[in-house]
Amino acid sequence: MLGSTTMRIRFAALALGALLLAGCATTPSGPTSVPRPRREVLPNGLVLITREHRAADVVALQLWVRVGGRDESPSELGLSHYLEHMLFKGTPTRPPGSIDVLIEGEGGTSNAFTSYDYTHYDVVVPSRGLRTAVDLLADMGVNASFPPAEIEGEKAVVFEEMRLVQDDPDKFAARRLGELAYSPHPYGRPILGTPEGIQALTREPLQRYYKKFYVPRNMALVVVGAVSHADVRAAVDATFGTLPGGEVTRAIPPPPPALTGGRRVDVPRPEQQATLAMGWRAASANEADTYAVDLLTYILGDSPSSRLNQAVRERDRLVFSIESNYVPSQLGGLVSVSARMDPGNLERAEAAIREVIRRVRDQGVTEAERERALITAESHYAFDIETAEGLARVLGQGETTTSLEAELRYLDRLRGVTTAEIQAMARKYLGDDYARVRFVPGPAPAGERR
Amino acid sequence: MIRAGTLALAAALLLLAAAPAPAQAPRIERLDNGMTVIVRENPLAPVVALSLLVRVGTTWERPEQAGISNFMHALMVKGTTKRSGAQLAEEIAAMGGKISAAGDSDFSEIKSSALARFWRPLLGLTAELATSPQLAAGEVAGERDWLLSRIQRRRDNPRARAFDELYAALYGAHPYALPSLGTAAALPRIDHAALVQHYRTYYRPERMILSVSGQVPGDEVLAEARKLFGGLPRGGGAADPTPPTPPPSARRLVIEQPAQQTQIVAGSLAPSLDHPDHAAVKVLSTVLGGGMAGRLFAELRDRRGLAYAATSFYEPVPGPGALVLYLGTAPENAAKAEDGLRQEIQRIRTERVSDSELARAKNYLLGRYEMDRATNERQAWYLGFYTLAGVGADHPARYRRAVEAVTGVDVLRAAQTYLATITTVVLEPPKPR
Numbered sequence: 001m002l003g004s005t006t007m008r009i010r011f012a013a014l015a016l017g018a019l020l021l022a023g024c025a026t027t028p029s030g031p032t033s034v035p036r037p038r039r040e041v042l043p044n045g046l047v048l049i050t051r052e053h054r055a056a057d058v059v060a061l062q063l064w065v066r067v068g069g070r071d072e073s074p075s076e077l078g079l080s081h082y083l084e085h086m087l088f089k090g091t092p093t094r095p096p097g098s099i100d101v102l103i104e105g106e107g108g109t110s111n112a113f114t115s116y117d118y119t120h121y122d123v124v125v126p127s128r129g130l131r132t133a134v135d136l137l138a139d140m141g142v143n144a145s146f147p148p149a150e151i152e153g154e155k156a157v158v159f160e161e162m163r164l165v166q167d168d169p170d171k172f173a174a175r176r177l178g179e180l181a182y183s184p185h186p187y188g189r190p191i192l193g194t195p196e197g198i199q200a201l202t203r204e205p206l207q208r209y210y211k212k213f214y215v216p217r218n219m220a221l222v223v224v225g226a227v228s229h230a231d232v233r234a235a236v237d238a239t240f241g242t243l244p245g246g247e248v249t250r251a252i253p254p255p256p257p258a259l260t261g262g263r264r265v266d267v268p269r270p271e272q273q274a275t276l277a278m279g280w281r282a283a284s285a286n287e288a289d290t291y292a293v294d295l296l297t298y299i300l301g302d303s304p305s306s307r308l309n310q311a312v313r314e315r316d317r318l319v320f321s322i323e324s325n326y327v328p329s330q331l332g333g334l335v336s337v338s339a340r341m342d343p344g345n346l347e348r349a350e351a352a353i354r355e356v357i358r359r360v361r362d363q364g365v366t367e368a369e370r371e372r373a374l375i376t377a378e379s380h381y382a383f384d385i386e387t388a389e390g391l392a393r394v395l396g397q398g399e400t401t402t403s404l405e406a407e408l409r410y411l412d413r414l415r416g417v418t419t420a421e422i423q424a425m426a427r428k429y430l431g432d433d434y435a436r437v438r439f440v441p442g443p444a445p446a447g448e449r450r
Numbered sequence: 451m452i453r454a455g456t457l458a459l460a461a462a463l464l465l466l467a468a469a470p471a472p473a474q475a476p477r478i479e480r481l482d483n484g485m486t487v488i489v490r491e492n493p494l495a496p497v498v499a500l501s502l503l504v505r506v507g508t509t510w511e512r513p514e515q516a517g518i519s520n521f522m523h524a525l526m527v528k529g530t531t532k533r534s535g536a537q538l539a540e541e542i543a544a545m546g547g548k549i550s551a552a553g554d555s556d557f558s559e560i561k562s563s564a565l566a567r568f569w570r571p572l573l574g575l576t577a578e579l580a581t582s583p584q585l586a587a588g589e590v591a592g593e594r595d596w597l598l599s600r601i602q603r604r605r606d607n608p609r610a611r612a613f614d615e616l617y618a619a620l621y622g623a624h625p626y627a628l629p630s631l632g633t634a635a636a637l638p639r640i641d642h643a644a645l646v647q648h649y650r651t652y653y654r655p656e657r658m659i660l661s662v663s664g665q666v667p668g669d670e671v672l673a674e675a676r677k678l679f680g681g682l683p684r685g686g687g688a689a690d691p692t693p694p695t696p697p698p699s700a701r702r703l704v705i706e707q708p709a710q711q712t713q714i715v716a717g718s719l720a721p722s723l724d725h726p727d728h729a730a731v732k733v734l735s736t737v738l739g740g741g742m743a744g745r746l747f748a749e750l751r752d753r754r755g756l757a758y759a760a761t762s763f764y765e766p767v768p769g770p771g772a773l774v775l776y777l778g779t780a781p782e783n784a785a786k787a788e789d790g791l792r793q794e795i796q797r798i799r800t801e802r803v804s805d806s807e808l809a810r811a812k813n814y815l816l817g818r819y820e821m822d823r824a825t826n827e828r829q830a831w832y833l834g835f836y837t838l839a840g841v842g843a844d845h846p847a848r849y850r851r852a853v854e855a856v857t858g859v860d861v862l863r864a865a866q867t868y869l870a871t872i873t874t875v876v877l878e879p880p881k882p883r
Contacts, residue, residue: 056820056821056824057820058817088742097743097753100741101743104742104810104813104814104817105809105814106817107813108817109818124821125817126820153752153754154755156755156780157751157755160757160779160780163780164710164711164759167608167609168607270707271603272605272606273606303539305536314535314536320600342599372544375543375544375545375565378546379497379545379546379564379565382495382546382565383497383563385495386495386824386825387824
């Protein structure tokens with residue numbers, strides 16, 4: 001409910017692959033073998049993924065729905081995110097406010113996230129609360145009641161969320177960069193909608209959008225924790241299992257336009273420091289290039305030992321912080337570099353970043369860098385699986401963004417990437433055509449709130 | 451290397467599927483030189499986390515050298531007598547790890563983590579950083595600039611600034627008033643010699659607690675820790691200060707800062723971690739602002755739409771604590787939101803909380819506590835912190851019992867005692883002229 005877009009670095013999310021596969025390879029059969037996450041499709045089309053995980057006596061349940069900002073028509077901007085809020089506002093049998101009381105009364109927590117490609121609802125409860133939580137998610141998933149007073153009341157909350165993002169230069173720069181790099185593709189639209197659109201929002205389009213996308217055939221339920229598959233399946237059969245499957249066809253918009261010639265925006269901001277965000281269009285989640293682009297992004301700017309950190313921050317002292325990120329997304333990926341600095345360094349920092357990238361294009365990366373990036377991938381996964389909710393998120397994102405099977409093979413595929421392929425990715429994607437957002441200290445133009 | 455990693459992780463997954471609650475009780479050892487070492491074997495995931503806590507932080511600082519502990523740690527991670535900062539970064543990255551160091555109020559921490567199979571080199575690098583940092587004079591100016599940039603960034607962040615202003619107002623002459631990053635006025639006065647002296651004074655074994663949690667062999671970790679740290683000589687005691695008790699004060703400060711949101715932060719002095727009222731105030735804080743069913747969220751955000759963020763904080767600290775209520779709201783709603791906040795304070799000081807609300811708060815509080823301790827990094831920190839604070843590494847079980855025993859009368863009494871005098875900071879955008 002608090003989050004909107006999740007901009008996870010893909011590497012962390014997808015690194016589990018070969019791990020689970022390796023488990024199978026070393027113990028291929030028999031009662032002692034490591035169970036892969038179990039994936040079943042119910043007769044109504046709901047995908048159920050389960051995995052035992054006993055780090056704590058809790059269970060994480062995540063309902064992933066294949067709907068997000070990209071599914072909105074221009075007149076529906078912000079509906080995916082607004083729905084995310086409204087699902088917690090009650091059903092015919094659960095009055096407003098009671099859902100939070102129920103979850104927290106069990107000693108649990110809840111949250112939800114909307115991205116351009118998917119929306120997910122997360123609950124973590126002590127494992128004794130499994131049945132209650134499954135029942136709740138099934139009810140929220142198809143029976144949300146949208147009380148008119150709650151729709152009106154939530155508008156103020158969403159306006160606050162818009163302000164909150166604007167006050168955070170890092171988040172706001174990432175958002176502005178996405179809008180600049182993708183426009184007019186749906187990925188370039190504001191995920192929270194516009195103030196005018198939200199102000200005018202009524203119950204009818206909200207409910208229509210909900211009925212269109214929130215059907216079991218368009219959902220994946222991921223359950224990870226100190227529970228058995230049999231218990232989960234029984235709870236799911238008695239709830240989700242009784243629902244009609246429905247049908248959903250997701251429209252595929254035309255691909256995002258190329259950034260030929262580059263795109264540039266300077267934004268006046270109240271902070272004393274400047275922010276520079278640069279974005280290059282790159283492979284989408286289902287393309288083979290995604291593996292090499294992941295490694296390239298890590299080598300460029302993931303850690304203190306990365307090239308951008310060592311050159312632009314440590315050697316040249318041009319920036320206070322710098323990092324690179326890769327969000328593949330389903331319909332077109334984006335590699336970004338973002339940095340904070342004294343405003344006087346903006347030009348030199350951008351030139352230094354371009355120089356670091358040029359060197360990778362011209363000279364490639366070392367085998368040691370490639371190996372470090374692989375270890376980092378493995379490490380991200382290992383830390384992700386420390387908690388039930390971390391593992392659930394990895395599985396849910398894999399299922400809805402690519403496929404669970406692709407996810408399970410991920411690390412193996414990554415290992416097959418050569419240094420030459422990493423260099424080729426830099427040549428293919430990180431050229432001179434990029435989007436650039438700069439936050440520069442200064443007053444907002446007259447008559448405008450930033 | 452890679453292949454070995456795969457097998458190690460596969461083994462970890464085997465363990466994942468095994469029986470619940472496999473983590474061992476922590477083993478605690480006091481070395482001859484006074485240093486404490488704690489190891490918790492946790493086979494669940496193939497990772498390891500280290501926390502080295504040292505008794506030095508803002509509690510030992512004066513306003514004119516505020517931030518020296520954090521500054522010293524920023525300098526420490528720039529390299530050791532054996533390797534440069536870049537080498538250190540590369541070696542850590544090759545373990546799939548990370549390492550960082552920072553000052554806090556009652557302690558400073560070097561924390562590190564990596565894939566579990568690298569626990570030995572990780573411990574070695576962490577020890578090297580702690581016992582033989584380069585503390586190079588040539589790095590001081592650059593690190594100072596970087597820290598000043600972080601201070602500016604914090605000042606530019608409306609929420610962070612509002613909290614800093616509140617703590618300054620609430621704690622007055624007590625060192626908890628000082629930000630651990632320091633101040634823009636103090637950092638330029640801290641030179642290389644002062645940083646080296648600070649290190650020599652406080653980096654002493656009897657002031658250090660090393661905690662390790664992860665998929666590690668406990669015996670071997672203890673032996674390695676003895677080898678790496680056992681030779682450090684005792685320091686002979688840097689004097690620990692006795693900070694003045696901050697007097698409660700009812701103040702309201704309004705600060706202008708350009709932003710989209712208005713920040714409202716209201717706080718009062720509260721009990722320390724070892725105080726008998728600690729659990730009751732934790733429950734009080736949770737009733738008011740814990741989760742989405744907490745009163746601030748349910749009433750001010752959900753019912754009245756007056757705020758986006760609506761929460762409360764009461765962190766465990768060895769010294770005087772602070773109970774802080776926080777709202778982030780639209781400027782046009784700020785007056786109503788602040789009024790609503792005061793009504794909630796008044797209500798909880800006069801009406802006993804219902805049994806069901808009390809049960810929700812206690813379940814939520816304890817559930818969150820369990821989840822917060824699910825990772826090895828947090829486990830390592832908690833073990834070290836509870837030892838440092840003097841309540842013992844076995845504190846969680848006692849804390850749980852204390853929370854379960856809290857009654858509605860206890861919450862009412864805690865509210866009357868600790869929410870009597872409120873300091874408020876309102877950080878708002880300049881009004882149009």
